[in-house]
Amino acid sequence: ITAGLRYTDEKATKVDHYVEVLGTEIITNADQELSTGDFTWRLSVDHDITDDLLGYLSYNRGLKSGGFTITTPTNLPPFYPETLDAYEAGLKFSDGGFNVNVAGFLYKFKDIQVQKVITGGIAVLNAAKATFWGVDADFSYRPSRNFSVYGSVGYTNGEYDDFQDADQYPASPLSPPLPTFDASGQTTVNTPRFTGTFGFDYTVPTKMGNFVLNGLYTHSDKRYLAPDNRLALDAFDVVNASLAWRSVDETLEARVWANNLFDEQYWAGGTSAAIGDTIFQAPPRTFGVRLSVFY
Numbered sequence: 600i601t602a603g604l605r606y607t608d609e610k611a612t613k614v615d616h617y618v619e620v621l622g623t624e625i626i627t628n629a630d631q632e633l634s635t636g637d638f639t640w641r642l643s644v645d646h647d648i649t650d651d652l653l654g655y656l657s658y659n660r661g662l663k664s665g666g667f668t669i670t671t672p673t674n675l676p677p678f679y680p681e682t683l684d685a686y687e688a689g690l691k692f693s694d695g696g697f698n699v700n701v702a703g704f705l706y707k708f709k710d711i712q713v714q715k716v717i718t719g720g721i722a723v724l725n726a727a728k729a730t731f732w733g734v735d736a737d738f739s740y741r742p743s744r745n746f747s748v749y750g751s752v753g754y755t756n757g758e759y760d761d762f763q764d765a766d767q768y769p770a771s772p773l774s775p776p777l778p779t780f781d782a783s784g785q786t787t788v789n790t791p792r793f794t795g796t797f798g799f800d801y802t803v804p805t806k807m808g809n810f811v812l813n814g815l816y817t818h819s820d821k822r823y824l825a826p827d828n829r830l831a832l833d834a835f836d837v838v839n840a841s842l843a844w845r846s847v848d849e850t851l852e853a854r855v856w857a858n859n860l861f862d863e864q865y866w867a868g869g870t871s872a873a874i875g876d877t878i879f880q881a882p883p884r885t886f887g888v889r890l891s892v893f894y
Contacts, residue, residue, distance in 0.1 A: 601643045608636040611677075613667040633665055633677040653691040660684055663712065668722045678723045682709045696741035706731040715766055727762035727826075729787050731755060745804065750797040757787035765826040768871040782826035791820035791834070808846045815839045825871040835865035835881075850893050857886040 613631040643657035663681040689702030710725040735753035742748075759765075765782035798815035817837045824830045841856035859882060867881035 601641065601645075603641040605639045606636065607639065607662060608634075609664060609680075610634045611664075611666060613669065613677075631667055631674075631677055633667070633679075635665055635680050637662055637680060637682070648690075651692055651694045655687075655689055655691070657687045658685070659687075665712075666723070668724075675722050675724075678712055678725050679710055681712045681725070683707070684709075696747075697738075698740075699736065699738045701734070701736040703734050704732065726765065727782070728760040729757060729762075730760055731757045731787070731790070745802040746800070748797070748799045750795070752793075752795040754793055755790055756792065757790035759783055759785050759787060759826060762826060766871075767827045767829075768825065769875075780827065785826050785828050786823055788824060788826060789822050791822040793820040794818060806847075808844055811843045811845065813841045813843070824869050827871075830869065830871050830876055832866045832869065832878075835863055837863050837865070852889075852891040852893070854889045854891070855886070856889065857884065858882070859884045 611633045639660045639662050641657070641659045643655060643659075645653055645655035648654050661683040663683075665677055665679040665681075667677050668675045684707040686705040686707075687702055689700065692699045708727075708729045708731070711727045711729055712723055713726045715722045715724055715726075733753060733755035735751065735755075737749070737751035739747065739749040759782050762782035762785070764779040765785075767778070767780045795818045796815065798813070801812045803810040803812075815838070817839075818834070820834045821831050824832065837858075838860045839856075839858045840860050841854055843852055843854040845852045862884040863881075864883070865881050867879050869876065869878040
């Protein structure tokens with residue numbers, strides 16, 4: 600049994616901002632102070648079910664500090680700490696070169712700090728309650744000294760429990776502006792349902808040194824960029840690989856690498872704003888050579 604308790608008291612101060620207009624100083628953001636205090640804790644129980652299998656339960660309270668929006672000319676109120684109650688149950692198995700971890704989780708967020716585009720910049724405010732739940736698992740297996748495989752898989756369901764006055768932006772700056780809306784029940788932003796990885800390392804020892812071949816496959820499901828769930832980034836699958844040579848004394852290494860080996864075209868990110876949608880394309884196939892010296 601592990602138990603811990605912490606109390607955090609914070610005081611933050613924001614100093615005046617001035618802008619000079621035609622020789623006249625104008626206050627754009629007045630002095631502000633934010634004082635907060637709260638408890639966080641951890642409680643966990645684990646048990647060796649067998650020599651190779653461990654089971655555990657845990658409950659943790661986390662805290663993310665509040666602060667101020669300083670990138671806009673408007674004197675906005677401070678945003679307050681974000682809190683998280685995290686519940687988790689899992690199993691950890693280890694037998695020689697084979698390891699597996701499986702966990703189920705439930706996360707309850709309160710006062711989530713979200714960004715909001717306003718005239719003159721981006722503001723941060725407390726806007727929502729949300730619940731995340733899911734399962735994730737990972738494994739590693741080394742059948743021989745020179746070969747290992749590893750991977751992970753995860754499922755996450757994220758939903759806003761209470762998100763009043765969420766922004767709803769049009770797809771084009773020529774479209775009429777839409778009012779704010781109640782995003783309660785919508786999928787949380789940047790939360791792909793399914794994710795997974797699979798990789799391997801294969802080492803070939805020689806009298807000249809070790810040659811190491813590495814590969815990693817990554818999958819990510821569709822994810823939304825805004826609470827209205829209108830703008831989404833499609834699922835993608837990417838493979839990275841490399842081949843390295845390391846000298847016998849392990850002081851020199853030459854590595855040939857390739858990221859996005861099969862030249863998958865997918866979107867890395869984006870934003871929704873009143874001026875329209877912006878999407879960022881991920882890098883195409885990239886490759887190169889890296890020389891390293893260890894001493």
